[in-house]
Amino acid sequence: MSAESALASGQPTPAAVFQxxxxxxxxxxxxxxxxxxxxxxxxxxxxxxxxxxxSVFAQATAKGLGVYWNNLIANSDTRHAIFLTMxxxxxxxxxxxxxxxxxxxSIARFRFRGxxxxxxxxxxxxxxxxxxxxLMFVLIFGMQTELGLWLRDHxxxxxxxxxxxxxxxxxxxxxxxxxxxxxxLEAVGPDExxxxxxLGASGWQLFWWIxxxxxxxxLLYGVILCNARAxxxxxxxxxxxxxxxxxxxxxxLRVQKLWEGSDNPAAFALASVLTMLALVTLLLxxxxxxxxxADTEPAGKNADGE
Amino acid sequence: xxxxxxxxxxAVYIVGAGIWVAASGFARNEQLLNVACDPTRELWHxxxxxxxxxxxxxxxxxxxxxxxHGGSGSQARAVIDGLPADIISLALWTDTNAVRKxxxxxxxxxxxxxxxxxxxxxxxxxxxxxxxxxxxxDWADLTRSDVEIVTPSPKTSxxxxxxxxxxxxxxxxxxxxEADARDFVTKAYQRVPVLDAAARAATMTFAQKGIGxxxxxxxxxAHLEVKEAEGKLEIVHPGANTPGGAISVLAxxxxxxxxxxxxxxxxxxxxxxxxxxxxxxxxxKLIVKNYHRPSEPxxxxxxxxxxxxxxxxxxxxxxxxxxxxxxPTKSWDEVQKKFFAEGQIFDQIxxxxxxxx
Numbered sequence: 001m002s003a004e005s006a007l008a009s010g011q012p013t014p015a016a017v018f019q020x021x022x023x024x025x026x027x028x029x030x031x032x033x034x035x036x037x038x039x040x041x042x043x044x045x046x047x048x049x050x051x052x053x054x055s056v057f058a059q060a061t062a063k064g065l066g067v068y069w070n071n072l073i074a075n076s077d078t079r080h081a082i083f084l085t086m087x088x089x090x091x092x093x094x095x096x097x098x099x100x101x102x103x104x105x106s107i108a109r110f111r112f113r114g115x116x117x118x119x120x121x122x123x124x125x126x127x128x129x130x131x132x133x134x135l136m137f138v139l140i141f142g143m144q145t146e147l148g149l150w151l152r153d154h155x156x157x158x159x160x161x162x163x164x165x166x167x168x169x170x171x172x173x174x175x176x177x178x179x180x181x182x183x184x185l186e187a188v189g190p191d192e193x194x195x196x197x198x199l200g201a202s203g204w205q206l207f208w209w210i211x212x213x214x215x216x217x218x219l220l221y222g223v224i225l226c227n228a229r230a231x232x233x234x235x236x237x238x239x240x241x242x243x244x245x246x247x248x249x250x251x252x253l254r255v256q257k258l259w260e261g262s263d264n265p266a267a268f269a270l271a272s273v274l275t276m277l278a279l280v281t282l283l284l285x286x287x288x289x290x291x292x293x294a295d296t297e298p299a300g301k302n303a304d305g306e
Numbered sequence: 307x308x309x310x311x312x313x314x315x316x317a318v319y320i321v322g323a324g325i326w327v328a329a330s331g332f333a334r335n336e337q338l339l340n341v342a343c344d345p346t347r348e349l350w351h352x353x354x355x356x357x358x359x360x361x362x363x364x365x366x367x368x369x370x371x372x373x374x375h376g377g378s379g380s381q382a383r384a385v386i387d388g389l390p391a392d393i394i395s396l397a398l399w400t401d402t403n404a405v406r407k408x409x410x411x412x413x414x415x416x417x418x419x420x421x422x423x424x425x426x427x428x429x430x431x432x433x434x435x436x437x438x439x440x441x442x443x444d445w446a447d448l449t450r451s452d453v454e455i456v457t458p459s460p461k462t463s464x465x466x467x468x469x470x471x472x473x474x475x476x477x478x479x480x481x482x483x484e485a486d487a488r489d490f491v492t493k494a495y496q497r498v499p500v501l502d503a504a505a506r507a508a509t510m511t512f513a514q515k516g517i518g519x520x521x522x523x524x525x526x527x528a529h530l531e532v533k534e535a536e537g538k539l540e541i542v543h544p545g546a547n548t549p550g551g552a553i554s555v556l557a558x559x560x561x562x563x564x565x566x567x568x569x570x571x572x573x574x575x576x577x578x579x580x581x582x583x584x585x586x587x588x589x590x591k592l593i594v595k596n597y598h599r600p601s602e603p604x605x606x607x608x609x610x611x612x613x614x615x616x617x618x619x620x621x622x623x624x625x626x627x628x629x630x631x632x633x634p635t636k637s638w639d640e641v642q643k644k645f646f647a648e649g650q651i652f653d654q655i656x657x658x659x660x661x662x663x
Binding site for chain 1: 376509
């Protein structure tokens with residue numbers, strides 16, 4: 001507290017601090033260390049995040065808001081990219097909600113052989129480069145495999161079409177939901193579910209009336225992070241998309257294409273939309289975080305909330 | 307209540323989106339897909355629009371043409387992996403040939419259309435600062451100690467490969483020896499302050515960051531770069547001041563019908579019409595407007611004399627040589643192997659350059 005008030009007054013007064021909190025004095029760094037560190041942090045954050053962020057919006061609107069809007073709306077390929085992202089990301093997130101809840105449930109509630117392996121596998125997409133993830137799908141559904149040839153002969157295109165975009169996005173964003181839910185489920189414990197079971201609840205009732213209310217904030221938190229990553233995914237999607245304009249270009253791919261084509265204002269306009277989505281994500285994340293924390297705290301502390 | 311409504315709405319939206327994605331996998335055969343390399347975006351945009359109108363006039367059918375752009379090598383890879391391309395227009399013969407090796411092109415693809423399946427060509431030229439302050443006129447000027455060159459790496463960029471080949475060739479085609487060529491190119495790459503990975507990055511380095519005195523690039527890219535710089539840059543056709551005239555490499559973006567795909571999709575006739583359209587005076591006009599050199603430009607003289615006159619000033623006559631003339635077997639495979647393979651001439655030149663520094 002005293003550190004903050006000293007900062008707020010802008011003038012650290014060691015004597016006053018000493019009198020107010022003699023014990024703290026010894027555990028605190030001298031004022032020049034603190035100010036250097038704070039200055040350094042602010043400087044780095046400003047340089048690495050603030051300036052690029054501001055420049056995206058500045059570049060996007062450099063030629064006026066009318067041009068900015070036109071850049072987003074006039075080109076049918078750009079429109080399609082926005083549309084496609086609005087389709088691909090939610091579907092990928094929905095798949096991950098199903099997989100994530102199932103995986104988290106089995107890991108948090110059961111002890112079985114291979115459980116450790118499963119936990120590791122869930123984290124795999126974090127450690128695998130997205131490009132490699134994309135290549136995996138190319139190898140599975142490409143022309144080198146029987147499956148790829150069979151699908152092609154039956155007139156169904158997975159790779160280089162939206163289905164592959166969803167698969168690649170879902171793969172890369174898989175850990176978000178499961179990773180969020182495992183600690184929540186473990187913290188809540190099986191007691192309420194066992195009680196419901198003993199009172200004769202069916203599996204579905206148990207899940208819908210007991211488990212979901214317990215994990216809903218953690219789930220929402222995972223969904224938000226998952227969605228942010230899904231909308232911004234580039235590497236894996238680039239590999240499986242085939243880069244067909246107006247057909248398989250998502251927003252990040254379109255940004256890159258506009259940029260490569262020297263259409264900087266349009267590239268920045270679309271980039272600014274992605275940035276705004278990121279900012280909304282951040283806001284939602286901040287709003288939900290306290291609720292998630294409340295859920296993961298031991299059940300006893302949570303009791304007065306009910 | 308509101309929460310339920312919201313959840314209901316989200317659920318309906320996601321189910322709808324899921325159905326859309328699943329349905330999108332079914333092939334749509336009425337579409338033509340042209341898989342092209344990066345620097346031809348504007349060209350194909352115009353040509354596709356032209357062909358759609360042309361085809362509708364001839365047959366009454368309105369086509370959809372889709373366009374994919376990317377690095378030449380990765381585009382070839384994608385087609386081999388199953389990207390259902392009807393037409394491929396890649397920057398390097400080796401890339402097109404890789405698709406043939408995968409069994410997707412008939413072996414005679416190159417002979418099927420006029421001018422070895424080259425409806426247009428391009429070349430490597432110089433872009434310099436306005437007024438050419440360093441007086442860079444010819445290939446020999448590149449190795450002057452006061453000149454800095456911007457060109458992407460031949461290892462990662464098609465543009466970089468063509469630049470390398472044109473530098474090497476500028477010595478050979480004027481009667482120099484292999485040793486002279488190696489010496490010249492070694493010195494030239496020592497004049498490169500940053501070897502960017504891609505053509506676009508090199509353009510940024512030169513035009514926006516203001517690094518270097520001369521930028522080696524495709525002729526069409528050069529025109530776009532100069533246009534965008536609004537009077538700060540200009541083009542030099544290397545050697546135009548010499549008695550022998552301007553000289554450079556003939557960049558050959560071959561165009562081919564992907565036979566295996568069009569047979570399966572039933573688009574062979576449309577793809578063939580598309581290829582033939584590329585040789586019409588109408589397409590030649592679009593090619594010139596996008597700063598490429600059409601095959602048989604004389605055909606334009608009758609169709610559009612004004613444009614032809616403009617063409618002749620924009621595209622002065624240059625002695626353009628095939629890159630394959632640089633190797634004994636006249637094959638692209640050997641060009642690739644001799645210059646760009648691991649440990650070969652480009653690597654040796656770079657190692658030599660680093661030792662001297």
